[in-house]
Amino acid sequence: MTATQPGLRTLSLSDRYRSDKEDVVATFYLPAFTVATRYSRAVGYFTSTSLALFARGIEAFTARGGEMRLVASPHLNEDDLIDIERGYDIRAVVERATLRELDSEQKEIVLDGLGLLGRLVARGQLEIKLAFVQQGGGVGIYHEKIGIFRDGLGDLVAFTGSSNETFGGLMANFESIEVYRGWEAVDGSRALRLEADFEALWSDQTPHLSVEPFPEVARDRLIKLGNDRPQRPLPARDDALLPPTVTTSGPARLVIPSFMTVRDYQREAVEAWLKQRGRGMLKMATGTGKTKTAMVAATQIANVLRQREEPLILLILAPLQHLVDQWITEVEDFGVRPIAVYESSQKWLPIVEDQLNEARMGQRPVVALVATNASYAGEKFQSVLSRITQPLLVIADEAHNLGSSTYRSALPQNATYRLALSATPERWFDDDGSDALIDYFGPIVFELGLGKAIEMGALTRYLYSPRLVELNEAETHLYVELTAQIATRIGAGDDLKNADPASPLGFLLRQRAGILGHAEGKLAALKSDLAHRGDSWFQLIYCAEGRRPTEPGEPSGPNQLQDSMRMVGNELHMSAHSYISETPRAERKVLLRRFGTGNDLQVLVAMRCLDEGVDIPDARTGYLLASSSNPRQFIQRRGRLLRRAEGKDRAEILDYLAVPPSSTPVNFEVERSLLTRELERANEFGKLSENYETTLRVLRPLKKRYQLMDM
Known part of the structure; x- marks a missing residue:
């Protein structure tokens, strides 16, 4: 270039470009390309469409011998991140992601642009x-x-x-850039500092960052595109690259999917919530579609706000990561891609900030965030929530989990709309937590119990078969000792009915429940029941947590889940797999898919992982080894089995109840009080079943022994 040729100084450059005033690509990028000889760019991530978009401006640039350097993050999806977490070679995963982007289906104009870039790489x-x-x-x-x-x-x-080298970053979103001219006194030092930062990045000298060459196989793929595509001029118009969905549909908004039929009771629930000015709780039986009902409510709110030209910030809270994953799928069905907020904030925080900025600028009608309770209560996400001034809707799934002092204190007070979902919103032995949830979300505005849900066909009918199992000699000895200690605590004034789980009495009650849950005789009864169903599919086994209790000083007893797996697989030769908290998320999805085929896995053996929210409608037979008087747990487990599925006309629940031998010398009143809670559970299961008379017949001797015939 000679002194008579134009350079960057000849451009009429502003110090700032914003999408509300100009086309950033047309007014800044393209003019700069026409006079520059080198372009260095570091961005968040890139896609093939954005590279093709830039190819439009760099034809003249490269014809003069211009050179371009680009540093970007690989476009990793959820499967990529899971593979990295499981120990796969990071560079192999990055290579796969880059190839996937280059091989994705593209418009002809995009392929032409990539072809030009491939030729530039080759040269x-x-x-x-x-x-x-x-x-x-x-x-x-x-x-x-x-x-x-x-x-x-x-x-x-x-x-x-704020622009990424993506189609969305350059064309579809609201963007702004700050420009520093090196020849200006005020701007010069800043411009040189940014260039130094880039050079350090390019040479992999930036702490905490790893900068790798473009994968060789992806480089070859790009060059091959350059060789295969004809060398023809790219159009000057930006919209030549616009996907049809962008030009016709505009920004993503919530829409009830065409394949969904809103049931009458779901419509009634939404109307009841709206009448309370968008606050309240839905107490709906597990399996009746609380998630979809909540999304219909969110869609209604979004429609009202859109008429006012206001955005909706939708925050969905769920207790566990796999529930976040399920919610993401549900929200996508309603037309919006949500942001998953869990694990490292480096993964989600920049995207959350970008989308909230777009909502503030009127460029995004809905921002959807799905967070685990733990991440939402964290300092970084709390900082984000505190700065939201747009209408905010908080949907709390399994809302009872938010009643703890830590979680309820973190609930955003700036939420305009609040919706709590739970089959059992009342917290077990925690009146303060229950009251706090009502204070925040509002009262129960709609209730759909299990009996009504079965009657209307929202849930399937079921059979219930309680199995009484006697404790063995060692278990009975431990049981008697614990019962005596419980009687002592009650005599000292402790309240059995409202015992705090963290109190000494609560500890003793958990120990007693452990003996009942791990009773050795349950495995023999389970084996007999499974043997009669050896050719059946879609079977769930719920095991007790931890290990079988033993006398103080003795080694801990066996693990019921391991014993069950050994029995089902080795002794009964049925195809089975465990499903526990340590099972990786990606593997859980595979297991549920295999279980649902009806020709691969016959049995899933679980502990608490299948209690809350897991959608497993194909399950037909459930074996409840764990003994729990917590109504939430047994209601959730029953709900897992009563979801509707094709070809499923009823479910069957087998409930194993351990009891001491009739001659056991225990405090009668204490034992009667304790047994009452467990018989209430069995009665709750039985009264809505199709064979209630079976429950009454099996439990009659026990009720008679403890003078509970009036139950």
């Missing part, structure tokens, strides 16, 4: 590197966004801004 005029945060075995998104133009006269223009 050495374009070099790409991939950057990611690598700490503690995980990978985070590199989200810095800086760019530098240099011309042949030595002049420099640097910029920072």
Whole structure:
């Protein structure tokens, strides 16, 4: 370039570009390309469409010998991140992700643009590197966004801004960049500092970042595209690259999916909530579609706000990661891609900030966030929540979990709309927590009990068969000792009915429940029942937690889940798999899919993992080994089995109740009080079953022994 040729100084550059005033691509990027000789860019992530979009502006740039360097984060999806967590080689996963992006189905114009870039790579005029945060075995998104133009006269223009090198970042979203001209006294030091930052990044000298060359196999794929595509001029118009869905549908908004039929009771629930000005609780039996009902409510609110030209910030809280994953699928069905808020904030925080900024600028009608309770209560997410000034709807799934002092104190007070979902919103032995939830969300505005849900066909009918199992000699000895200690605590004034789980009495009650839950005789009874159903599919076994209690000083007893797996697989030769908290999320999805085929896994053996929220409608037979008088737990487990599924006309529940031998010398009144709670559970199961007379017949001798015939 000679002194008579135009350079960066000849451009009429602003110090800031915003989408509300100009087309950032047309007014900044393209003019800079026409005079620059080198372009260096570091961004959050890139896609093939964005590379093709830039190809439009760099034809003249590269014809003069211009060179381009690009640093970006690989576009990793959920499967990629899970593989990295499980120990897969990071670079192999990054290579796979990059190839997937280049091989994805594209419009002809995109392929032409990629072809040009492939030719530039082959000629050495374009070099790409991939950057990611690598700490503690995980990978985070590199989200810095800086760019530098240099011309042949030595002049420099640097910029920072919100644009990613993606179609959405450059064209569809609201974006702004700050520009620093190297020849200006005020801007010069900033421009040089940004260039130094890029050079450190390019040479992999930036702490906590790993910068790798573009995968060789992906580089070859790009070059092959360059060789295969014809060399023809790219159109000047930006909309040549617009996908049809973008030009016709506009920003994503909540819409009830065409395949969904809103049931009358769901409509009634939403109307009841709206009448309470968008606050309240839905107490609906497990399996009746609380999630979809909540999304219909969110859609109604979003429609009202859209008429006012206001955005909706939708925050969904769920206790566990796999429930977040399920909610994401549900929200996507309603037309919006939500952000998963769990694990490292490096994965979600930049995206959350970007989308909230877009909502503030009127460019995004709905921002959907799905968070685990733990992440939502964390300092970083709480900071985000405190700055939200747009209408905020909080949907709490399994809302009873938020009644603890830690979680309820973190509930956002700036939430305009509040919706709590639970089959059992009342907290077990925690009146303060229950009251706090009502104070925040509002009262129960709609209730759909199990009996009504079965009657209307929302849930399937079922058979219930209680199995009484006597404790063996060692178990009985432990049981008698614990009962005596419980009697002592009650005599000292402790309240059995409202015992705090963390109190000494609560500890003794858990120990007693452990003996009953792990009773050895249950496995023999289970084996007999399974043997009669050896050819059946869709069977669940719920095991007691932990290990079988033993005398003080003795080693802990066997694990019921391991014993059950050994019996089902080795002795009965049935195909089975465990499903526990340590099972990776990706593997859980595979297990549920295999279980649902009806020709692969006959039995899933679980502890608490299948209690809350897991959608497993194909389950037909459930074996309840765990003994719990907590109504939430047994209601959740029953609900897992009563969901509707094709070809399923009824479910069967077998409940194993351990009791001491009739001659056991225990405090009669204490034992009667304790047994009452467990018989209430069995009676609750039995009274809505199709064979209630079976429950009455089996339990009659026990009720007679403890003078409970009036139950």
